[in-house]
Amino acid sequence: MENPLVIVERLRGYYVGGFGVVHGVDDVSLTIRAGEGVGLVGESGCGKSTLAQLITGVTGPVLHYQGGTVMVDGFNVYAIPEETLRTEVLCKRLAYIPQAAMDSLNPVKRIRDLLRDVVKERTGRRPSNEEVFTTAGEHFESLGLPRRVLNLYPHELSGGMKQRVVVAISTLWNPKILVVDEPTSALDVSSQKLLVKTLMLLRHRGTVKSMLFITHDIPVARQVCETLAVMYAGQLVEVGPVEEVLDSPRHPYTRGLLSSIASYEPHAGRRARLECIPGRPPDMRNPPPGCRFHPRCSLAQPRCAQSEPPEVTLAGKRMLRCWRFSGGG
Amino acid sequence: MRAQDAAVLLDVRQLTKIYTSGYLKTTRVVGCQGVSFVVKRGEIVTLLGESGSGKTTVANLILRIFRPTAGEILLDGTDIFSYPPRAYYAKVQQVFQDPYAAFNYFYRIDRVLHRALAFKNGRMALTERQARIMEVLDVVGLNASEVLGRYPHQLSGGQLQRLLIARALLIEPDLVVADEPTSMIDASSRAGILNHLFDLRDRGIAILFITHDVGQAAYIADKAVVMHKGKVVEQGPASQVLFSPTHPYVQKLLSDVPKLRERWDFSQELGTNVLLGDSPR
Amino acid sequence: MWRRLVRDGQFLMALGVVGLIVGVGVLGPRFVRNPHAFVWLPNQPPSRQFLLGTDPFGRDVLARLVVGIRTSLLVGVYAGLIGVALGVTVGLVSGYMKGVAGETLNLLTNVVMVFPVLPVLIILAAIFERRSLVLVGTIIGVVSWPWAARCIRAQVLSLREREFVRLAKISGDRHVKIAFLEIMPYMLAYIVMVFVLMLGGAIGAEAGISMIGLGPTDAVSLGNLLFWAMVHEATRVGHWWTFLPPGLVLTLLTVFSLIMHKRMDQIFNPRLRTW
Numbered sequence: 067m068e069n070p071l072v073i074v075e076r077l078r079g080y081y082v083g084g085f086g087v088v089h090g091v092d093d094v095s096l097t098i099r100a101g102e103g104v105g106l107v108g109e110s111g112c113g114k115s116t117l118a119q120l121i122t123g124v125t126g127p128v129l130h131y132q133g134g135t136v137m138v139d140g141f142n143v144y145a146i147p148e149e150t151l152r153t154e155v156l157c158k159r160l161a162y163i164p165q166a167a168m169d170s171l172n173p174v175k176r177i178r179d180l181l182r183d184v185v186k187e188r189t190g191r192r193p194s195n196e197e198v199f200t201t202a203g204e205h206f207e208s209l210g211l212p213r214r215v216l217n218l219y220p221h222e223l224s225g226g227m228k229q230r231v232v233v234a235i236s237t238l239w240n241p242k243i244l245v246v247d248e249p250t251s252a253l254d255v256s257s258q259k260l261l262v263k264t265l266m267l268l269r270h271r272g273t274v275k276s277m278l279f280i281t282h283d284i285p286v287a288r289q290v291c292e293t294l295a296v297m298y299a300g301q302l303v304e305v306g307p308v309e310e311v312l313d314s315p316r317h318p319y320t321r322g323l324l325s326s327i328a329s330y331e332p333h334a335g336r337r338a339r340l341e342c343i344p345g346r347p348p349d350m351r352n353p354p355p356g357c358r359f360h361p362r363c364s365l366a367q368p369r370c371a372q373s374e375p376p377e378v379t380l381a382g383k384r385m386l387r388c389w390r391f392s393g394g395g
Numbered sequence: 396m397r398a399q400d401a402a403v404l405l406d407v408r409q410l411t412k413i414y415t416s417g418y419l420k421t422t423r424v425v426g427c428q429g430v431s432f433v434v435k436r437g438e439i440v441t442l443l444g445e446s447g448s449g450k451t452t453v454a455n456l457i458l459r460i461f462r463p464t465a466g467e468i469l470l471d472g473t474d475i476f477s478y479p480p481r482a483y484y485a486k487v488q489q490v491f492q493d494p495y496a497a498f499n500y501f502y503r504i505d506r507v508l509h510r511a512l513a514f515k516n517g518r519m520a521l522t523e524r525q526a527r528i529m530e531v532l533d534v535v536g537l538n539a540s541e542v543l544g545r546y547p548h549q550l551s552g553g554q555l556q557r558l559l560i561a562r563a564l565l566i567e568p569d570l571v572v573a574d575e576p577t578s579m580i581d582a583s584s585r586a587g588i589l590n591h592l593f594d595l596r597d598r599g600i601a602i603l604f605i606t607h608d609v610g611q612a613a614y615i616a617d618k619a620v621v622m623h624k625g626k627v628v629e630q631g632p633a634s635q636v637l638f639s640p641t642h643p644y645v646q647k648l649l650s651d652v653p654k655l656r657e658r659w660d661f662s663q664e665l666g667t668n669v670l671l672g673d674s675p676r
Numbered sequence: 677m678w679r680r681l682v683r684d685g686q687f688l689m690a691l692g693v694v695g696l697i698v699g700v701g702v703l704g705p706r707f708v709r710n711p712h713a714f715v716w717l718p719n720q721p722p723s724r725q726f727l728l729g730t731d732p733f734g735r736d737v738l739a740r741l742v743v744g745i746r747t748s749l750l751v752g753v754y755a756g757l758i759g760v761a762l763g764v765t766v767g768l769v770s771g772y773m774k775g776v777a778g779e780t781l782n783l784l785t786n787v788v789m790v791f792p793v794l795p796v797l798i799i800l801a802a803i804f805e806r807r808s809l810v811l812v813g814t815i816i817g818v819v820s821w822p823w824a825a826r827c828i829r830a831q832v833l834s835l836r837e838r839e840f841v842r843l844a845k846i847s848g849d850r851h852v853k854i855a856f857l858e859i860m861p862y863m864l865a866y867i868v869m870v871f872v873l874m875l876g877g878a879i880g881a882e883a884g885i886s887m888i889g890l891g892p893t894d895a896v897s898l899g900n901l902l903f904w905a906m907v908h909e910a911t912r913v914g915h916w917w918t919f920l921p922p923g924l925v926l927t928l929l930t931v932f933s934l935i936m937h938k939r940m941d942q943i944f945n946p947r948l949r950t951w
Contacts, residue, residue, distance in 0.1 A: 255607075258653070326584075458846070507843070
């Protein structure tokens with residue numbers, strides 16, 4: 067792993083609307099190096115999709131950037147004009163596949179027609195069907211999708227195929243960074259494995275250098291990434307090498323989360339009793355003071371309710387946000 | 396507490412459901428075909444399969460939502476369609492997939508609990524009803540002051556699902572059909588729901604747990620019935636079917652499940668350019 | 677849900693306009709002269725004494741307008757109530773009962789819906805020589821219920837499949853109890869909305885048959901005013917005060933009740949809801 071491609075520093079982003087102000091992402095710092103796959107895991111509502119959106123710089127009408135920096139391959143996403151963001155970052159360096167992307171395939175267009183529109187947006191020239199067939203077709207086939215898929219309508223494809231088509235379209239121009247949000251949640255187990263295989267193939271070949279893979283399914287994240295980042299209530303609570311974090315989780319939330327998932331472990335045999343974390347995730351309009359996990363934490367101390375623990379890096383590899391691991395604890 | 400005997404509670408025999416549509420019944424879709432399995436009293440059986448495997452069809456047939464095209468379902472030796480509705484639902488109850496949809500938004504949640512008591516017990520003194528409700532809320536780990544008197548939108552999915560389990564405890568059926576009961580619950584609360592299903596089993600209630608999640612099936616089930624494309628491909632004790640299956644489909648299914656402690660090895664295939672993929676519809 | 681409605685600008689504005697007209701119709705007749713009496717010279721344009729002038733018979737047009745609003749509203753309300761009652765009953769039953777009963781009622785709804793309304797109204801109106809307000813209201817209601825029935829049936833069909841209805845079924849509730857206690861609450865908002873729309877439509881329908889002289893006998897209604905304006909060729913002779921005011925009020929009533937309905941639909945329609 068080499069130099070960092072994506073540097074996020076103290077990023078904050080809130081949703082502002084008639085419902086009040088919802089803290090989507092609060093003080094997140096993350097680095098993705100070239101050749102690294104980072105898995106971002108957490109429960110629904112923890113802010114992982116928000117973080118992905120903020121990294122791309124395309125915030126919506128309700129989501130507002132509040133502070134911090136995001137550097138994508140040398141470009142400061144929030145300091146450059148929108149047009150530069152679009153032409154230099156989003157078209158060339160970063161590809162973002164949001165949740166339920168396969169539903170965004172235009173149902174009345176064949177895949178090749180959609181591709182022609184995409185190419186026109188990028189290059190200003192609308193290619194002919196044959197051109198699309200040859201160039202894009204090659205890329206599709208290299209990912210295991212038969213070329214004839216280009217002539218089909220989205221409803222003629224299975225869910226797994228649609229998702230792979232979306233991945234293929236997003237990686238046509240060799241983006242250095244691929245950000246995928248929950249690509250496997252609507253798929254059955256076999257399609258899921260195929261999609262993971264496709265993503266690994268892209269990384270192996272160097273088509274895509276780094277990947278940010280967002281999911282709530284931790285076993286899937288394990289298959290895809292080298293670094294695992296656990297998110298809770300808009301903040302990263304633990305980041306580290308994936309095997310280490312899964313084998314010896316340090317943060318109480320990570321521990322609680324891992325002991326509450328019923329994963330299939332053929333070599334471990336039947337599992338001991340699962341423990342769930344009491345309470346529920348906080349209302350992000352009013353996050354709890356101090357450490358956001360403290361109301362549900364069995365190891366909470368008075369300090370945890372008073373002040374927010376900072377991000378602390380242990381031995382250069384594990385990041386933790388917990389008073390037990392920073393000064394005095 | 397009821398004694399757990401090994402008697403057969405639910406006997407599904409050659410169950411077949413073919414959906415037809417159109418006035419001339421020209422379109423045929425196979426829901427399930429020739430499905431046979433047995434649920435004993437106090438046993439947790441999982442009906443495991445991917446989407447489209449027919450497991451929801453089987454569940455709906457057992458719940459009498461529609462009639463089978465062929466085959467029969469026997470509860471305590473009698474065909475389920477010969478029971479009068481109230482008598483049948485006194486023995487067979489359901490825990491829903493979407494707890495938010497299962498509650499009528501206009502009424503407080505207490506109504507669901509009181510009706511559950513009234514279902515089997517007719518007129519019961521208010522004090523006795525309240526005592527029983529407090530008892531089951533305690534069993535499912537709900538704080539009475541937090542949930543009683545509230546409307547459904549004020550509670551979380553996990554709380555609502557526990558209320559549905561509490562409701563089942565109040566009715567004390569012989570069998571509970573749980574169709575993907577945790578899919579709409581936060582990951583950190585799922586374990587609680589699964590554990591409360593054990594509480595049902597401890598009271599002698601058998602559970603038919605329908606899911607596509609192999610991990611949950613392995614955690615909770617005594618017996619596993621695996622379905623694929625409407626048919627049962629393998630069934631037996633869960634430790635056997637889920638850890639040393641014999642049927643090739645089950646073997647492939649289990650190898651496709653991502654595991655926490657193992658990484659898939661794609662090295663062989665990454666060398667080549669062509670992947671083996673599923674075909675378009 | 678209701679709270680969102682009462683804060684909606686468009687709805688409040690439409691409600692204001694309709695409310696104002698309704699207010700005039702309800703309270704106004706007490707403050708105006710007798711609409712039937714011949715009080716002044718005929719065909720006088722608006723003046724300070726007669727704000728809307730007089731009609732060819734020398735009757736006060738303003739008084740006739742105000743009383744006409746009340747009459748039209750009454751007919752509209754009768755028609756709306758009957759249409760909604762019939763429509764909701766048929767819609768509820770045909771949506772909830774599966775099989776032959778439901779399908780037959782649906783067929784009946786569709787057949788009645790296809791009947792051309794105006795000819796039917798004309799025939800019914802012509803049969804009865806003396807037509808009271810209630811009768812005209814009833815006739816209009818009986819012809820317009822299918823529309824409400826279809827809307828309600830569609831709602832019920834979707835609600836019937838919801839899990840809370842399943843829950844009621846497996847708790848042993850009977851069908852009637854389920855229909856009224858489980859399904860009806862979800863439809864109340866919708867029923868109110870349907871009523872508002874039927875009201876607008878009924879007022880328009882009343883105007884329609886009154887204009888051809890088959891409205892309530894001897895009553896002063898908006899359509900009736902337009903009928904007399906037509907008979908006396910008010911447009912040709914330029915007596916705008918006899919046809920413009922009733923036409924304007926009629927237009928405002930129907931358009932703004934439509935706007936009210938539209939806003940209510942956007943807020944109440946389950947398809948647009950987030951829960």
